[in-house]
Amino acid sequence: MSGLVLFRRGRVIDPRHGIDGVRDVLVRDGKVAEVSEAPLQVSGAEVVDAQGRWVLPGFIDLHVHLREPGEEGKETILTGCRAAVAGGFTAVVAMPNTKLVNDSALVTELVLSRARAARLCHVYPAGAITKGLKGEELAEMGELVSAGCVCITDDGRPVMNASLMRRSLQYATLFDIPVMVHEEDLTLSGKGAMTEGPTATRLGLLPIPPSAEVAMVARDLVLLEETGGRLHIAHISCEGSVRMVREAKRRGLNVTAEATPHHFTLDDTAVGQYDTHAKMNPPLRLRRDVEALREALADGTIDAIATDHAPHGVLDKQVEFEKGINGVVGLETALGLTLALVHDGVLSPSKAVELLTHGPARAFGLPGGHLAVGAPADVTLVDPAAEWAVDAERFFSKSRNTPFNGRLLKGCVTQTWVGGRLVFSNGQIQEAR
Numbered sequence: 491m492s493g494l495v496l497f498r499r500g501r502v503i504d505p506r507h508g509i510d511g512v513r514d515v516l517v518r519d520g521k522v523a524e525v526s527e528a529p530l531q532v533s534g535a536e537v538v539d540a541q542g543r544w545v546l547p548g549f550i551d552l553h554v555h556l557r558e559p560g561e562e563g564k565e566t567i568l569t570g571c572r573a574a575v576a577g578g579f580t581a582v583v584a585m586p587n588t589k590l591v592n593d594s595a596l597v598t599e600l601v602l603s604r605a606r607a608a609r610l611c612h613v614y615p616a617g618a619i620t621k622g623l624k625g626e627e628l629a630e631m632g633e634l635v636s637a638g639c640v641c642i643t644d645d646g647r648p649v650m651n652a653s654l655m656r657r658s659l660q661y662a663t664l665f666d667i668p669v670m671v672h673e674e675d676l677t678l679s680g681k682g683a684m685t686e687g688p689t690a691t692r693l694g695l696l697p698i699p700p701s702a703e704v705a706m707v708a709r710d711l712v713l714l715e716e717t718g719g720r721l722h723i724a725h726i727s728c729e730g731s732v733r734m735v736r737e738a739k740r741r742g743l744n745v746t747a748e749a750t751p752h753h754f755t756l757d758d759t760a761v762g763q764y765d766t767h768a769k770m771n772p773p774l775r776l777r778r779d780v781e782a783l784r785e786a787l788a789d790g791t792i793d794a795i796a797t798d799h800a801p802h803g804v805l806d807k808q809v810e811f812e813k814g815i816n817g818v819v820g821l822e823t824a825l826g827l828t829l830a831l832v833h834d835g836v837l838s839p840s841k842a843v844e845l846l847t848h849g850p851a852r853a854f855g856l857p858g859g860h861l862a863v864g865a866p867a868d869v870t871l872v873d874p875a876a877e878w879a880v881d882a883e884r885f886f887s888k889s890r891n892t893p894f895n896g897r898l899l900k901g902c903v904t905q906t907w908v909g910g911r912l913v914f915s916n917g918q919i920q921e922a923r
């Protein structure tokens with residue numbers, strides 16, 4: 491499985507090292523061995539003709555829900571990893587809000603062993619901040635980190651208790667891990683079903699004001715300033731939150747943020763006539779919020795594009811809007827939606843690639859995200875000119891809940907390599923058996 495692979499004459503984009511040009515990339519024993527402007531002649535290498543392709547560091551998704559253990563009807567670690575590599579992701583961070591919450595080494599080890607058995611991409615578990623995600627008592631952070639968790643989060647829920655949140659930030663400094671936060675003041679979001687604005691008014695739906703997010707971002711930045719830990723804001727969605735993160739970064743606070751493709755692509759009007767596929771938490775916001783996210787992706791305020799891949803069954807969405815469950819699948823549409831920002835002139839190709847690779851790697855201190863000599867040979871090949879229509883029926887994910895079904899996208903993943911091994915090629919998963 492190791493050996494030599496030569497990616498010949500592709501456009502290598504490695505934002506961490508400022509590379510954007512035609513190169514040959516040689517992989518030996520699962521690592522990048524050479525990146526050369528001049529063509530390489532290597533005997534015995536498997537040659538991948540990459541002309542017309544982008545040769546990129548494998549994508550890293552800081553925010554996915556793999557649903558195992560407990561909700562294997564929606565997704566398993568294996569099917570989630572298939573969806574990941576089909577979308578060009580070579581590493582994903584698995585959220586702890588599974589039915590058996592990942593608040594102990596036992597669950598962390600289970601996730602890691604299932605991921606090893608899947609043998610497709612790297613899976614980094616995230617542990618819970620509080621036991622059972624109940625927001626009452628801190629989980630055993632040291633135990634979770636020793637078992638392999640790369641961050642802690644109660645994602646799906648906020649930590650409403652400010653004192654508990656402050657202690658988790660303080661405690662996390664001992665382990666130098668980020669505390670990832672789902673920012674929502676439940677007393678403000680209440681029973682709201684979508685963002686406050688003209689669409690909510692037209693449909694007669696209870697609104698969620700932007701302050702539900704922005705006020706919590708403000709609180710946590712204040713706490714961060716006192717504790718000096720690392721704060722990562724998940725799925726940032728409001729203009730006001732973006733402004734505060736930008737200002738906090740300017741003042742040198744250790745805060746990072748991610749945005750999802752659905753939040754930087756769609757606004758509240760996507761809810762149309764009560765379309766539950768456009769129901770998520772945080773909700774789709776107004777056009778000016780979408781514009782603020784795009785600006786923040788371009789200027790570095792937002793560090794990473796993360797999908798918040800959230801698989802759900804058909805019946806979870808075939809209900810009244812208020813009862814519809816939150817979330818969309820995202821792994822297999824992320825690249826195309828990110829490249830739409832390049833086609834729209836919002837991001838340069840290099841910036842778009844950075845947001846999927848080095849940006850998330852840097853935010854969490856994960857390996858990969860670049861293609862220097864010695865780096866893991868996690869490589870994604872993209873055909874930037876390929877036009878395709880999203881067809882949810884063809885997803886490798888077990889679930890189909892996407893608001894992007896039928897959308898035309900330009901740019902697709904043609905191959906994904908993890909540790910020098912081909913795991914996805916031209917629409918097919920390459921299972922190692």
Ligand SMILES: [Zn+2]
Pocket residue numbers: 645646647672724725771772
């Ligand atoms: Zn969340």
